[in-house]
Amino acid sequence: MTAPHCVLVVDDEKQNRELLTELLHDECRVILAKNGFQALERASEQQPDLILLDVLMPDMNGFEVIQRLKNDDRTRHIPVIFVSALDSPSDEERGLDLGAVDYIAKPFHPPIVRKRVRNHLLSVHHRRLLENLAMIDSLTEIANRRRYDTQLESEWRRCARSGSPLSLMIIDVDHFKAYNDNFGHAAGDQILRSIALTMSGQVGRPGDLVARYGGEEFAVLLPLTERHAARLMAEELRGRIEDLHIPHPHSPVAPVVTVSIGGMTLVPKGGQVLPELFDGADAALYVAKREGRNRVVWQEN
Ligand SMILES: [Mg+2]
Structure with missing residues (x-):
């Protein structure tokens, strides 16, 4: 109500x-x-x-x-x-x-x-x-990309005004294509729902946001959160998803579904969202994948 x-x-x-x-x-x-x-x-x-x-x-x-x-x-x-x-x-x-x-x-x-x-x-x-x-992803019922963009703008400005750190993580499901190819898209969709539900259950302070960014990629926005705390949260999420024990026999990483996470923390300046936050998190995600997946890498700044 x-x-x-x-x-x-x-x-x-x-x-x-x-x-x-x-x-x-x-x-x-x-x-x-x-x-x-x-x-x-x-x-x-x-x-x-x-x-x-x-x-x-x-x-x-x-x-x-x-x-x-x-x-x-x-x-x-x-x-x-x-x-x-x-x-x-x-x-x-x-x-x-x-x-x-x-x-x-x-x-x-x-x-x-x-x-x-x-x-x-x-x-x-x-x-x-x-x-x-219009702001909800119909598959996972969490925030969609549009909502993420809107909230990023407002949290960016809020953190810029108070000189506080803003953390972002991007989460990618490891070898999702192999899962889909072997078990079908309906099963793949179920994985995305489970991951969305698991992350939403962990992240829930006012201003925090878990969004489906697109495909098998999620974004988690953590305003007023230092690098260290954000990284711990990312580790927690990674562990929780591994602990779901969803069998993924076609993954070379682990026998279960896992995720790779890239993160970045910065103190926003000005009223306009700068691409360096997303780009930094994305670059860290790339490193996490290159280093073997099922891990968290945080961008240096
Ligand atoms: Mg009158």
Whole structure:
């Protein structure tokens, strides 16, 4: 079950704020703002799922507020419903032109507001589900390459800001082709699922990520992790996979399925992901394979 949705109610009149809170608190968590400035601040800090926005307010009216929300990367995705005493078709049209998803005239009919909010929250929920599905590898049900790229960018920036190390490992299944050729692709797929499950069970701090990078290659991202700790984690993963004791009679490395791991640790600089992290881990993986596979090699830097 996901956390309840959060709705930001923006209205300069206390009575309206109270009325809307009363109306919605069974559907969602309600947060309040009594003017445009507070609305902008709360929207960017608390990332509500939906905003109910009054139009007539002193200092900054609702039309101005929505323009600012839509001009800010942190808030442009949040759907806005105008709740306004301005009820002419031209006001409504203006509101929708500015990017609102709906326009409710005051005085409003409470059950209608509740139902419209419910419908918009349902859309938000469906959109999230689709976004999440688009980030999951359908075979192994762990993060896919796209999710890896997104998370690498955000963790790179986070580590760059705090001057912390970021570690990456790339994991490759040893002699996977020989396994597939001998046992078929369905059996090969099962190996990939087992490995994904094993690694996901070991790696799970906030910000850590296990992803299928492509084919029989996985990537593990460990933010705020020093080289030594990351390398120990890589050894742990390698050992766990060997300990699954999945027979692989066609591997010259071992009688069971094994993996080779290449890793790299660096302290990110700047906001753009540099290729040296991946390239370093990839070069280390190459060395691990050349030296006989079923081992961990960490790139020097
Ligand atoms: Mg007002």
